[in-house]
Amino acid sequence: MYILAFESSCDETAAAVLEMDGDKRILKSNIIASQVDIHALYGGVVPEIASRAHIEAISKITYEALDTAGVSLKDIGAIAVTNGPGLIGALLVAVNFAKSLAFANNIPLVPVDHIKGHVAANYITHAELKPPFLALVVSGGHTSFFDVKSYTGYEEIASTRDDAVGECFDKIGRVMGLPYPGGAAMDKLAQEGNKDAIPFPSPAISKNTLDFSFSGLKTAVVNYLNTKNQKGEQIPRADVAASCTKTIVDAICAKVEAALKQTGYKKIVLAGGVSANSHIRQGIERVCKKMKAQFFAPQLCLCGDNAAMIGAQGYYELLNGRVADESLNAYPS
Ligand code: KG4
Ligand code: ZN
Numbered sequence: 260m261y262i263l264a265f266e267s268s269c270d271e272t273a274a275a276v277l278e279m280d281g282d283k284r285i286l287k288s289n290i291i292a293s294q295v296d297i298h299a300l301y302g303g304v305v306p307e308i309a310s311r312a313h314i315e316a317i318s319k320i321t322y323e324a325l326d327t328a329g330v331s332l333k334d335i336g337a338i339a340v341t342n343g344p345g346l347i348g349a350l351l352v353a354v355n356f357a358k359s360l361a362f363a364n365n366i367p368l369v370p371v372d373h374i375k376g377h378v379a380a381n382y383i384t385h386a387e388l389k390p391p392f393l394a395l396v397v398s399g400g401h402t403s404f405f406d407v408k409s410y411t412g413y414e415e416i417a418s419t420r421d422d423a424v425g426e427c428f429d430k431i432g433r434v435m436g437l438p439y440p441g442g443a444a445m446d447k448l449a450q451e452g453n454k455d456a457i458p459f460p461s462p463a464i465s466k467n468t469l470d471f472s473f474s475g476l477k478t479a480v481v482n483y484l485n486t487k488n489q490k491g492e493q494i495p496r497a498d499v500a501a502s503c504t505k506t507i508v509d510a511i512c513a514k515v516e517a518a519l520k521q522t523g524y525k526k527i528v529l530a531g532g533v534s535a536n537s538h539i540r541q542g543i544e545r546v547c548k549k550m551k552a553q554f555f556a557p558q559l560c561l562c563g564d565n566a567a568m569i570g571a572q573g574y575y576e577l578l579n580g581r582v583a584d585e586s587l588n589a590y591p592s
Contacts, residue, residue, distance in 0.1 A: 260280055260337065261278055261287070261330055262337050262338070263275075263360075264277065264340070264570030265340045265569065266341045266373070266568075266569045267313040268343070268344070268345025268349055268350050269345055269346060270304045270312075270349075271291050272312065272353070273289075274288075274290050274320045274321045274323070276324050276570070279574035284383055284386060286383050287327070288327035289567040291564075291566075295440070299439040306348055306349065309349045314352055317352060321356075335366055336367070337369050338357050338360055338367070339570050340357035342370040342589045343589055345591065347590075350591070351589050354589045358587055362585060368582065369573040369576050369582060370583045371569045374531075375413060378396065378530045379572035380568035382571045383561060384556075384558045391408050392527065393405070394407045394413075395528070395530070396530050397424050397532075397534055397536075398424075399425035399429065399533075401423050402471050403415050403419070404416045404469055404514070410579070411579045416521075416522070417470045419470065420464075421473060422474045423473065424507060425440075426473070427473040428441050430481065431445065431477065431484075434485075435494065443535065446538065448497050448500035449497070450537070452502070454502055455502070455505070457502040458502070461506055462506070463513050463514060471510065471514065476503070480499065483499070484499065505538075508539055509542075511542060512546045515543055515547075525551065526552060526553045528555045529543060529556040529557075530556075532562055534556050534557060535559050535563065
């Protein structure tokens with residue numbers, strides 16, 4: 260079955276076509292119109308601008324996704340769309356577009372949760388991957404562990420109590436003047452620095468919980484940078500990136516080890532935009548080797564927001580009978 264999928268929850272307008280049937284998971288096209296250059300001018304996503312840019316892009320990328328896949332609307336068996344969480348005005352663009360397309364062409368419409376979509380990116384990358392497993396979603400808006408009991412049955416077992424890890428990377432990157440969004444630039448810069456140069460507070464909180472807290476680390480690094488600036492001292496930017504990244508990686512690794520022990524799973528799936536981080540990937544790989552557990556992460560082009568992951572999850576939602584009618588709405592959180 261061919262699935263046409265849409266994603267517009269934040270600052271990427273995306274459309275994709277997948278061929279999904281039983282164990283067959285084939286990505287036929289994956290088109291992303293990124294708004295990063297527009298929002299970079301403001302140092303963050305401006306919701307109204309995001310909505311307008313989604314409206315301008317969505318029709319064009321739909322044709323592109325169908326053409327690249329070599330299919331037409333007549334071949335599409337289901338339309339999947341992200342209906343939350345995300346920016347409400349942004350979400351509504353793809354939701355209404357998908358709704359119109361589905362009802363005008365008599366195609367089933369399947370709503371998909373953005374977070375489950377991120378995890379499902381792994382089904383495209385790893386043909387053999389099947390639930391149950393432990394998942395860690397690390398993105399600009401989320402840092403959460405899930406017990407993924409089935410393709411559609413998720414239980415959140417821990418999360419951040421304040422900022423998400425991506426938010427932390429982005430804020431520090433911004434204060435250091437790195438290109439927007441800061442996560443990818445921090446990853447690169449950290450490779451050149453001394454990870455033991457500066458001690459920063461851990462986001463791991465206590466041993467009694469799998470929850471994180473990134474706001475203390477974010478504030479500590481920003482204070483460190485501001486103090487250096489006020490004193491007119493040179494900022495060792497690579498050392499800051501490396502030390503901050505090490506603090507994050509150590510915390511994530513400690514929680515991954517504890518979560519594997521607590522759940523008894525021997526399989527962990529990493530997902531979300533921050534899953535592209537090379538240091539986090541290497542750290543979790545080391546933990547999994549020690550714990551004799553399997554580690555899965557999406558191919559780099561499927562880590563950030565895309566519609567392919569929404570199509571993959573949409574297939575399993577459809578199998579589970581989750582079809583929406585014209586009353587489908589978007590939810591921000
Ligand atoms: O999943 P995503 O594309 O959007 C949300 O759903 O939030 O995640 C975006 C986040 C941003 O904070 C971005 O800086 C971060 O992912 N990111 C990275 C890397 N690439 C993207 N963070 C750390 N290292 C990277 N290589
Ligand atoms: Zn995302």
